Amino acid sequence: DGDGDLDAFVANQYGSKAGCSIWINDGRAEFTRHTGLVSTPDCSAVTLGDLDGDGDLDAWISNRVSMAPDTVWFNDGNGGFTDSGQRLGQSVSMNTALADIDGDGDLDAFVANSDWSPSGPNIVWLNDGNGRFTFSGQRLGTGNSFDVAMGDIDGDGDLDAWIANLGGPNTIWLNDGNGIFTDSGQALGNAKSKSVALGDLDGDGDLDAWVANSSFGENPSHVWLNDGAGVFTDSGQALGPEALSRTVVLGDLDQDGDLDAFVACMGTKPNMVWLNDGAAVFTDSGQTIGESNTYGAALGDLNGDGRLDAWAANCSLPDQDQPNRIWFNGPADDTAKSSAETVPTSRRFSRTGTLLPDDRV
Numbered sequence: 001d002g003d004g005d006l007d008a009f010v011a012n013q014y015g016s017k018a019g020c021s022i023w024i025n026d027g028r029a030e031f032t033r034h035t036g037l038v039s040t041p042d043c044s045a046v047t048l049g050d051l052d053g054d055g056d057l058d059a060w061i062s063n064r065v066s067m068a069p070d071t072v073w074f075n076d077g078n079g080g081f082t083d084s085g086q087r088l089g090q091s092v093s094m095n096t097a098l099a100d101i102d103g104d105g106d107l108d109a110f111v112a113n114s115d116w117s118p119s120g121p122n123i124v125w126l127n128d129g130n131g132r133f134t135f136s137g138q139r140l141g142t143g144n145s146f147d148v149a150m151g152d153i154d155g156d157g158d159l160d161a162w163i164a165n166l167g168g169p170n171t172i173w174l175n176d177g178n179g180i181f182t183d184s185g186q187a188l189g190n191a192k193s194k195s196v197a198l199g200d201l202d203g204d205g206d207l208d209a210w211v212a213n214s215s216f217g218e219n220p221s222h223v224w225l226n227d228g229a230g231v232f233t234d235s236g237q238a239l240g241p242e243a244l245s246r247t248v249v250l251g252d253l254d255q256d257g258d259l260d261a262f263v264a265c266m267g268t269k270p271n272m273v274w275l276n277d278g279a280a281v282f283t284d285s286g287q288t289i290g291e292s293n294t295y296g297a298a299l300g301d302l303n304g305d306g307r308l309d310a311w312a313a314n315c316s317l318p319d320q321d322q323p324n325r326i327w328f329n330g331p332a333d334d335t336a337k338s339s340a341e342t343v344p345t346s347r348r349f350s351r352t353g354t355l356l357p358d359d360r361v
Helices: none
Strands: 008-012 019-025 029-031 045-049 058-062 072-077 081-083 093-098 108-114 122-127 133-140 143-150 160-165 172-175 180-181 193-200 209-215 222-224 232-234 245-251 261-265 272-276 282-284 292-299 307-314 324-329 350-356
Touching: 008 045, 008 058, 008 307, 045 093, 058 093, 108 160, 133 180, 160 193, 160 209, 209 245, 261 292, 261 307
Parallel strands: 093 143, 143 193, 193 245, 245 292
Antiparallel strands: 008 019, 019 029, 045 058, 058 072, 072 081, 093 108, 108 122, 108 143, 122 133, 143 160, 160 172, 172 180, 193 209, 209 222, 222 232, 245 261, 261 272, 272 282, 292 307, 307 324, 324 350
16 A cells, blocks of 8 residues: 555455455554455465556456456555456466566566466466556466466576476476576476475575475475576475475575575464575474464565564365464564564564454465
8 A cells, every 4th residue: 555564465265255355554563454355256366566667566366266367456556456457368377476577677477377277388478568468479388387486597687487386397487588488498396386486595696496395295395406507406405294385485584694484384284484594404493383274475574673574374174264364573572462472582473363354365
């Protein structure tokens, strides 16, 4: 809503409250549901960015439940959204990355699609600068993709794509600078990947990858290290072999200058925080952060204390509702308003007691 604090746009894909909801922050992490609800029944993921060039955050909504087209919603600057009228694709779209793919200064879209649909390959959509998208003609991969992350992987100044695949190894697609992608030929991992995050994990100046895998005991999450030219080597770490990882987000959680990992886990497995030693060697922080069938997570300073907090987007179980939860980083204080016990270090997360009652996310 443009008031300087972080709000939340939540995709709810099942149940009586299916659709999207917007939660407005008062600056102290007290959230109120916005009355301008985005009305779309198929809302499995949302990515925010300034799509029409007016300075506020618009929304690309990925729709996977009924193979409905993706939609674009324009923000009025106050957190009110209007449907742009565009119906983009007809796939089981799992997630979307927004980035300037063709180097013309606006945000384009790289959509990760599942091969559950007839049009399973991933799709690139190009923006005209006003938030109107045209299919690039590219259909990339057939690996039952779950997620995509974009960044300059090979160091040539444009944005490439790492695809996390559930039905095959992860793949990297290299951009020629004009938005045309070529498969790098690397087959990374052995499938069951559901999320990927890019960041400089070992401090050498290039983008590495944390890949969240989901399968009991068979496919722990992995860290892949970049040689600077876009060629990756497995770091050899098997992270969370029983975690049922669903989403990974990176941020400096312990304020030591490197990127740590917050991993959202499904079922009754707790979410996990992995701390980086600065050389991309990760240690489990030992925290049990909810057992709420978490499908998604986002990091940001929600209460204005300078530390990265976590929003956990939870999916209800058949016999139990699982509202979204906010977790504060650091000791409970008068800004955190934690209902949990005081946790004495900045590496610890304490629950706020705030339950944000969407049905399924």
